[in-house]
Amino acid sequence: MMNYEQTLDYLFNALPMFQRVGASAFKKDLSNTIALCNHLENPQHQFKTIHVAGTNGKGSSSHAICSVLMEAGYKVGLYTSPHLKSFTERIKINGQEIAEKDVIAFVAENKAFLDEVKPSFFEMTVGMAFWYFAKEEVDIAVIEVGMGGRLDSTNVIQPEVCLITNIGYDHMQFLGDTLEAIAGEKAGIIKENTPVVISQRQRETTAVFQAIAAKKNAPIYFAEDFIQIEKAASHNSGSYQIRISDQQFPINLDLKGNYQQQNLAGIIQTIEVLRNLGYVIPQEELENGLRKIVKNTGLKGRWQELGLQPRIICDTGHNQDGISQILNQLNEYTYNKLWMILGMVNDKDLDKVLAMLPKEAAYIFVEAKIPRALSATALANQAEKYQLKGLVIADVNDGLAYAKKNAAKDDLIFIGGSTFVVAEINDL
Numbered sequence: 001m002m003n004y005e006q007t008l009d010y011l012f013n014a015l016p017m018f019q020r021v022g023a024s025a026f027k028k029d030l031s032n033t034i035a036l037c038n039h040l041e042n043p044q045h046q047f048k049t050i051h052v053a054g055t056n057g058k059g060s061s062s063h064a065i066c067s068v069l070m071e072a073g074y075k076v077g078l079y080t081s082p083h084l085k086s087f088t089e090r091i092k093i094n095g096q097e098i099a100e101k102d103v104i105a106f107v108a109e110n111k112a113f114l115d116e117v118k119p120s121f122f123e124m125t126v127g128m129a130f131w132y133f134a135k136e137e138v139d140i141a142v143i144e145v146g147m148g149g150r151l152d153s154t155n156v157i158q159p160e161v162c163l164i165t166n167i168g169y170d171h172m173q174f175l176g177d178t179l180e181a182i183a184g185e186k187a188g189i190i191k192e193n194t195p196v197v198i199s200q201r202q203r204e205t206t207a208v209f210q211a212i213a214a215k216k217n218a219p220i221y222f223a224e225d226f227i228q229i230e231k232a233a234s235h236n237s238g239s240y241q242i243r244i245s246d247q248q249f250p251i252n253l254d255l256k257g258n259y260q261q262q263n264l265a266g267i268i269q270t271i272e273v274l275r276n277l278g279y280v281i282p283q284e285e286l287e288n289g290l291r292k293i294v295k296n297t298g299l300k301g302r303w304q305e306l307g308l309q310p311r312i313i314c315d316t317g318h319n320q321d322g323i324s325q326i327l328n329q330l331n332e333y334t335y336n337k338l339w340m341i342l343g344m345v346n347d348k349d350l351d352k353v354l355a356m357l358p359k360e361a362a363y364i365f366v367e368a369k370i371p372r373a374l375s376a377t378a379l380a381n382q383a384e385k386y387q388l389k390g391l392v393i394a395d396v397n398d399g400l401a402y403a404k405k406n407a408a409k410d411d412l413i414f415i416g417g418s419t420f421v422v423a424e425i426n427d428l
Contacts, residue, residue: 001104001108002104002107002108003104004100004103004104007103007104007107007108008087008103010107010111011087011107011121011124011125012121029151030151030153030155030156032117032118032119032120032123032153033119033123033126033127033153033156034156035117035119036113036117036119036123036124036126036127037127037130037156039110039113039117040110040127040130040131043130043131043133043134043135044130044134044156044157045157045158046133046134047077047133047134047137047138047139047140047141048139048140048141048159048160049140049141049142049143049157049158049159049160050065050140050141050142050143050159050160050161050162050163050270050274051143051145051154051155051157051159051161051162051163051189052065052142052143052144052145052162052163052164052165053145053148053149053152053162053163053164053165053186053189054145054163054164054165054166054167054186054199055165055166055167055168055169055182055186055319055321056165056166056168056259056317056319056321056322056325057165057166057199057259057260057262057263057266058144058145058163058165059080059144059299059302059316060255060257060260060263060293060299060302061163061165061199061263061266061267061270062078062080062142062143062144063078063080063293063297063299064253064255064263064267064289064290064293065142065163065267065270065271066078066092066095066142066296066297067289067290067292067293067296067297068267068271068281068285068286068289068290069139069140069142069274069279069281069289070094070095070289070296070297071285071286071288071289071292071296072279072280072281072282072285072286072289073280073285074139074140074279075093075094075136075137075138075139075140076093076094076138076139076140076141076142077091077092077093077129077132077133077136077138077140077141077142078091078092078093078095078141078142078297079091079126079129079133079141079142079143079144079154080144081122081125081144081146082419082420082423083423084300084301084316084419084422084423084428085300085423085428087103088100088103089298090125090129091125091128091129091132092297092298093132093133093136093138094296095296095297095298097298098128098132102132103128106128106131106132110127120153122146122153123153126146126153126154129141129143140160143157143159145186145189148182148185148186148188149164149185149186149187149188149189150184150185150186150187150188150189151185151188152188152189155188155189158191158194159189159191159194160194160195160273160274160277161194161195161196161197161270161273161274161277162189162190162191162194162195162196162197162218163196163197163199163266163267163270164186164187164189164196164197164198164199164209164266165199165200165262165263165266166199166200166202166262166321167179167182167183167186167202167204167205168182168319168320168321168322169182169319169320169321169349169352178204179202179204179205180204180205180208183202183204183205183208183209184208184212187208187209187212187213190209190212190213190216190218191216191218192216192217192218193216193217193218194216194218195218195219195220195221195273196209196213196218196219196220196221197220197221197223197266197269197270197273198220198221198222198223198266199223199262199263199265199266199267199269200223200224200262200265200266201222201224201225206222221269221273223265223266223268223269224265226244226245226265226269226272227242227243227244227264227265227268227269228242228243228265229241229242229243229261229264229265230243231258231261232250236256236258236329236332236333237252237256238252238253238254238255238256238260239251239252239253240252240253240261240264242264242268244268244272249283249287251264251287251290251291252290252291253290253291253293254291254292254293254294254295255293255294255299255302255303256302256303256305257302257303257315257317257325257329258325258328258329258332259317259322259325259329260302264290267290268286271286300428301314301315301316301419301422301423301428302315302316303315303329304428306415306425306427306428307404307413309409309410310335310339310403310404310407310408310409310410310411310412310413311333311335311411311412311413312400312404312412312413312414312415313330313412313413313414313415314414314415314416314422314425314428315414315416315422316416316418316419316422317416318344318345318416318417318418318419319349319353320349320352320353320356323353323356323357323416323417324356326414326416327356327357327358330412330414333412335410335411335412336408336410336411337361337362337407337408337411337412338358338360338361338362338411338412338414339361339362339363339364339403339407339411339412339413339414340357340358340361340362340363340364340390340414341363341364341366341396341399341400341403341413341414341415341416341421342357342363342364342365342366342379342383342416342417342421343365343366343367343368343373343374343376343379343396343417343418343420343421344373344374344379344417344418344421345368345370345372345373345374345418345420346372346373346374346378350374350379350382351382353417354382354383354385354386354388355386357383357386357388359386359387359388361388362389362390362403363380363383363388363389363390363391364390364391364392364393364399364402364403365377365379365380365383365390365391365392365393365399366393366394366395366396366399366421367379367394367421368396368418368420368421368423368424369420369424370420372420373418373420375394376392376393376394377392380392395424396415396421396424396425397424397425397426400413400415400425
């Protein structure tokens with residue numbers, strides 16, 4: 001039998017992996033996933049689920065809902081992607097990652113089938129998550145969509161409720177190049193007679209969601225129609241005032257990104273829908289769950305502070321929307337000089353992102369160690385067209401060491417541009 005390292009090599013190398021190679025791993029139908037689930041005796045129907053899609057915010061929202069349900073006493077599965085440090089982060093129960101022995105067992109038990117059908121890395125990981133959650137008899141699992149929705153491998157579940165966080169420009173070569181088209185793909189997770197929550201009303205997408213929900217006879221909730229969120233006075237604190245109809249209460253999130261404000265209404269409305277379905281989630285547990293997202297679930301890389309003097313912050317935001325939110329929040333800090341350690345993948349809409357970045361910052365261009373990474377030199381050359389100047393130091397940690405050595409105590413160092421860049425930071 002293969003050991004854990006050999007099992008991971010098999011997963012990563014025998015099968016295409018979108019995160020590493022990009023387009024060639026993307027499959028435009030669910031046939032492999034359905035075949036794998038049938039082979040596993042459809043474990044995805046043996047427990048309750050919540051399905052979460054969206055361009056940005058789906059990871060944070062999935063972890064937040066999981067944390068609240070944990071506080072309320074449920075045994076909660078959580079499936080998310082990509083992982084930052086280790087493969088097992090993708091599959092958790094009550095914040096505990098799947099054991100290496102279970103990863104080995106899944107591959108060993110199903111290797112003949114996997115060799116024959118050759119599902120992608122993502123398809124197989126989804127099958128493993130469903131198998132594990134069924135085996136461990138979770139009460140409910142929060143399942144984050146990988147990309148899009150309609151054709152995503154996760155879209156074989158019959159959830160209690162669906163959540164769509166927001167729609168932005170990302171993965172346009174697969175999902176379409178208008179917000180309406182992208183919304184149509186994400187709305188593919190809406191199921192017959194199943195409530196769907198939309199975190200943000202957007203002019204271009206509202207009608208798309210309403211039409212598909214009506215066709216599926218699915219009750220639709222635009223979260224901001226029910227819940228008002230205000231940022232508390234102190235910025236960068238994670239404190240919010242929440243108003244739901246006639247009640248008002250403060251909440252302290254342990255996620256510090258200002259962009260969490262846009263996720264919060266959707267998260268709380270999803271909990272409200274679950275309460276209506278009979279789930280017992282007292283107010284105190286809701287607040288505790290939101291206060292302990294990182295502690296309960298181990299979420300990393302969302303506006304995470306790695307040091308002070310100089311202040312060092314990393315964030316996995318990587319598309320136009322995500323970078324715009326990051327820049328707005330950086331503007332709230334007072335600092336002497338801004339250092340941007342930046343790396344990107346080669347299929348992102350580079351020009352739109354580079355045009356937004358501050359020209360006065362000192363840049364260090366890096367590249368993640370994956371085939372899909374844009375070379376640091378190519379990024380630097382492209383950045384120069386936008387008057388962004390800096391050094392090429394390909395390795396993320398070497399770049400960070402250089403910035404730390406040369407930054408003053410009142411400078412700010414930001415690391416990001418790609419999830420995979422953040423994943424390589426040693427002290428994350």
